[in-house]
Amino acid sequence: MIKKAILPVAGLGTRFLPASKSIPKEMVTVVDRPAIEYVIKEAVAAGIEQIILVTHSSKASIENYFDRNFELETTLENKKKFDLLNEITNIIPSNVSIVSVRQPQPLGLGHAVLCAKNVIGNEPFAVLLPDVLVKDISGQNDLSKMIQRYETSESAQIMVEAVPEHLVDQYGIVDVIESPVEGESIAMQGIVEKPAIGSAPSNLSVVGRYVLPAKIMQLLENTPKGAGNEIQLTDAIAALQATDVVEAYRMSGQTFDCGSKLGYLKAVLHYGLEHPKLGLEFKKMIKDLDL
Ligand code: G1P
Numbered sequence: 455m456i457k458k459a460i461l462p463v464a465g466l467g468t469r470f471l472p473a474s475k476s477i478p479k480e481m482v483t484v485v486d487r488p489a490i491e492y493v494i495k496e497a498v499a500a501g502i503e504q505i506i507l508v509t510h511s512s513k514a515s516i517e518n519y520f521d522r523n524f525e526l527e528t529t530l531e532n533k534k535k536f537d538l539l540n541e542i543t544n545i546i547p548s549n550v551s552i553v554s555v556r557q558p559q560p561l562g563l564g565h566a567v568l569c570a571k572n573v574i575g576n577e578p579f580a581v582l583l584p585d586v587l588v589k590d591i592s593g594q595n596d597l598s599k600m601i602q603r604y605e606t607s608e609s610a611q612i613m614v615e616a617v618p619e620h621l622v623d624q625y626g627i628v629d630v631i632e633s634p635v636e637g638e639s640i641a642m643q644g645i646v647e648k649p650a651i652g653s654a655p656s657n658l659s660v661v662g663r664y665v666l667p668a669k670i671m672q673l674l675e676n677t678p679k680g681a682g683n684e685i686q687l688t689d690a691i692a693a694l695q696a697t698d699v700v701e702a703y704r705m706s707g708q709t710f711d712c713g714s715k716l717g718y719l720k721a722v723l724h725y726g727l728e729h730p731k732l733g734l735e736f737k738k739m740i741k742d743l744d745l
Contacts, residue, residue: 455605456501456577456601456604456605456665457501457504457577458502458503458504458506458573458574458577458579458580459504459505459506459580459582460506460508460566460570460574460580460581460582461490461494461497461507461508461581461582461583461584462508462563462566462567462581462583462584463490463507463508463510463513463516464510464513464556464557464566466510466512466560467479467480469713469714470713470714470718478513478516479585479712479713480493480513480516480584481515481516482712484587484712484718484721484722484725485725485726485729486729488516489584489587489712489718489721490516490519490584491519491545492725493582493586493587494546494550495546496582496587496595496597497580497582498546498550499597499598500595500597500598500600501598502550502580503549503550504550504553504573505550505552505553506554506555506570506573506574507552507554507555508554508555508556508557508567508569508570509554509555509556510556510557511556517554519545520545520552527539527543530542553573555569555572555573556569557569561679561684561685562680562682562684562685562686562687563583563684563686563687564685564687564688564689565674565685567670567671567687568674568675571674574668574671575668576668577668578665578666578667578668579665579666579668580597580663580665580666581663581664581665582597582662583662585662585711586661586662586663586709586711586712587709587712587721588613588661588663588707588708589707589708589709589710589724590707591706591708594637594706596637596663596705596706596707597663597665599637600613600639600663600703601665603639603665607639607699607701608667609639609641609698609699609700609701610664610665610666610670610699610700610701611639611664611700611701612626612628612645612660612663612691612700612701612702612703613660613661613662613663613703613704614628614658614660614703615658615659615661615704615709616633616657616658617658617659619654619657621659622649622659623648623649623650623651623654624648624659625648625660626645626647626648626659626660626686626688627648627654627657627658627659627660628642628644628645628655628656628658628659628660628702629642629643629644629645629655629656630642630643630655630656631643633658633704634702634703634704635704636704636706637705637706638703638704639701639702639703639704640701641699641700641701642695642700642702643655644692644695645660645688645692645700647680647681647686647688647689648681648682658702658704661705661709663705664687664691666691666694667698669694670690670691670694673690673693674687674690676693677690708724
């Protein structure tokens, strides 16, 4: 059973400056909660029970958010604001724990994942990149399907979605004989980090959700710096393919890249419209804009 997930949150978020100068980009609010809450809830909905944050000294507000806040709780209790009290004490279920390790140097995503090696031990695990929000469509949790697939096939799962050809150089891109149908996996022939436009093996991009065996850690230890002069998770996955089948899982949900300003605005629109308390009025506000 896959119960552990690594969330690399040490990145400084240069794409989200100036806000990320003093707010971790993961803490930027999407409607009424920080972006990272959506990602952790996605992991929890897929059965994850231990979240491992790979973090940085400037990101303590992430850990604080998921911790109890005695002073605030006491104040809300004294003021009989029980709804709010309930909301801030039940952000994640009590069987889910959050631990953190530091990434001492910004050496890349592969290095960030490797920083969690001792917490992972010998178990397979998930990786969720918190810039990207993945929204279910019709209640299908894609990560959950990847985990189920891993548990039956024992093949690593890499979530992918199609992107326009002119954007392939911004992502990991997989090489597959044919594009899998949404919600299904297919064995990959290869994977490459940020290929030049015109040389990509497909237009299926790595979304930022992975289910990996523990042995990827040994491969990461031996992965030299790659694209962007960083240790790339993509390169370790390519090395894993020398011995193991690795599958591309084509997602059926919708993604929002909250690391980019427009992606973030799009997320606020979509999550705002679906918010149980604010959605209807928000919709009316948008209609009233009369664009
Ligand atoms: C990382 C991964 C890349 C993936 C992307 C998804 O890149 O290295 O393979 O496609 O996340 O967001 P980054 O965006 O950190 O440069």
